[in-house]
Amino acid sequence: MTDGASRSVIATLSACNFVIGMGAFVVIGLIDPMSEALSVSRSGAGWVMTIYAISYAIFSPLLVSATGRIGRRRVLALGMALFGVGMTGAALAPSMGWLLLARGVAAAGAGMFTPVSVAVAAALAAPEERGRVLAAVVFGLTLAQVAGVPAGGWIAFTFGWRVAFWLVAALAVVGIALVWTRVPRGLSFAPVSLSDLGRVIRDGIAMGAILYTASFLGSIFVLYTYIAPLLSETMGFGRDAITLTLVVFGVGAVLGNLLGGWMADNLGFLRTLLLLVAGQLLTMPLFSGLPYPVWALMALVFLWSILGWSFMAAQQVRLLGLAPEEASVVLALNAAAIYVGTACGSAFGGLVLDMAGIDALGIGASIAALWALTHILWSHRSAKLAGRES
Numbered sequence: 001m002t003d004g005a006s007r008s009v010i011a012t013l014s015a016c017n018f019v020i021g022m023g024a025f026v027v028i029g030l031i032d033p034m035s036e037a038l039s040v041s042r043s044g045a046g047w048v049m050t051i052y053a054i055s056y057a058i059f060s061p062l063l064v065s066a067t068g069r070i071g072r073r074r075v076l077a078l079g080m081a082l083f084g085v086g087m088t089g090a091a092l093a094p095s096m097g098w099l100l101l102a103r104g105v106a107a108a109g110a111g112m113f114t115p116v117s118v119a120v121a122a123a124l125a126a127p128e129e130r131g132r133v134l135a136a137v138v139f140g141l142t143l144a145q146v147a148g149v150p151a152g153g154w155i156a157f158t159f160g161w162r163v164a165f166w167l168v169a170a171l172a173v174v175g176i177a178l179v180w181t182r183v184p185r186g187l188s189f190a191p192v193s194l195s196d197l198g199r200v201i202r203d204g205i206a207m208g209a210i211l212y213t214a215s216f217l218g219s220i221f222v223l224y225t226y227i228a229p230l231l232s233e234t235m236g237f238g239r240d241a242i243t244l245t246l247v248v249f250g251v252g253a254v255l256g257n258l259l260g261g262w263m264a265d266n267l268g269f270l271r272t273l274l275l276l277v278a279g280q281l282l283t284m285p286l287f288s289g290l291p292y293p294v295w296a297l298m299a300l301v302f303l304w305s306i307l308g309w310s311f312m313a314a315q316q317v318r319l320l321g322l323a324p325e326e327a328s329v330v331l332a333l334n335a336a337a338i339y340v341g342t343a344c345g346s347a348f349g350g351l352v353l354d355m356a357g358i359d360a361l362g363i364g365a366s367i368a369a370l371w372a373l374t375h376i377l378w379s380h381r382s383a384k385l386a387g388r389e390s
Helices: 004-029 030-039 047-066 074-094 096-122 127-159 161-182 194-201 204-225 227-234 241-268 269-289 295-307 310-324 326-355 357-384
Strands: none
Touching: 004 030, 004 047, 004 074, 004 096, 004 161, 004 227, 004 241, 030 161, 030 227, 030 295, 030 357, 047 096, 047 127, 047 194, 047 204, 047 326, 074 096, 074 161, 096 310, 096 326, 127 161, 127 241, 127 295, 161 269, 194 204, 194 326, 204 227, 204 269, 204 310, 204 357, 227 241, 227 357, 241 269, 241 295, 241 310, 269 310, 310 326, 326 357
16 A cells, blocks of 8 residues: 555545544443433443444444445445434434434444445555554544543533534534545445355354454453443542543553554464453453552553554454455454444443442453453364464
């Protein structure tokens, strides 16, 4: 990827993924305001994240496959439009039921946009730069952790949680305009169909690798979904301190994303993935030991975020190697697996919260990370025995 036009497309896709990342994860900072406004428990409010994740997981591969013969610019614009409609519905929702429905619509739009954006980026990249280019497209999602999620949380505590959703809806309109004006018509791509989706789903090796995304990120979301109430109860944090913590997490996410691209290109996917899951196993149980001095907590959050967000480039490189002919479908399923993990992690975190209390979240997350370690070892062994990985 050396020409200016390709760089412009990558920057546009990254900016739009920033909006999608903000809309997806802004609820992390809204749990307490939403639970109070809608008269539900914290674990009940956590379903705003869970239902988004479930909807994304279901609709993303279906919609990407169903629109596989439509021009990429149109699909990207349609995905952003559907996402914006969902965010508008969330801002207007009069009840929890309507809010969950709106989140499902937004997730369907995001599920169209993000995997197609990654597939477009992969097609534009030279093989030796693929890890870094994929990291650049996902950079928008990680940047949302730095600016979008903390800003949304601060806005929710200051002006109300609905205003945070209105902000994302407005940014989605900007995203549609960027796609339509910056992404050229006629991008070459290999058309995909629902039969391609079925073929990948029946591929046990590929699906075993794809579902590792769910295992790895699920362990993180056991803890991350409820990080705001955890810090409120154990550290006595209010709006500003929680916002600062989310900013620190976001900075770690950006650095992790950049580091992950380098690791994927220089260490290979297997070493990268094993190092990162081992890091999660070591860091997440420490959250069950709160309170700590503020500086120690911030250092822990920063390290935890780097380890978590260095993951995606290596995973995408692995999947493209396993099924290069079905790149769009594989990446759509991988994007769906992100939200399968989010849903399972959020739901398990809510269960831990209800049954063992908020102090147990770190231990619960580490148990989930142990499963992720088992999963990557099993998945790689299966692919190696089948002669598809060395």
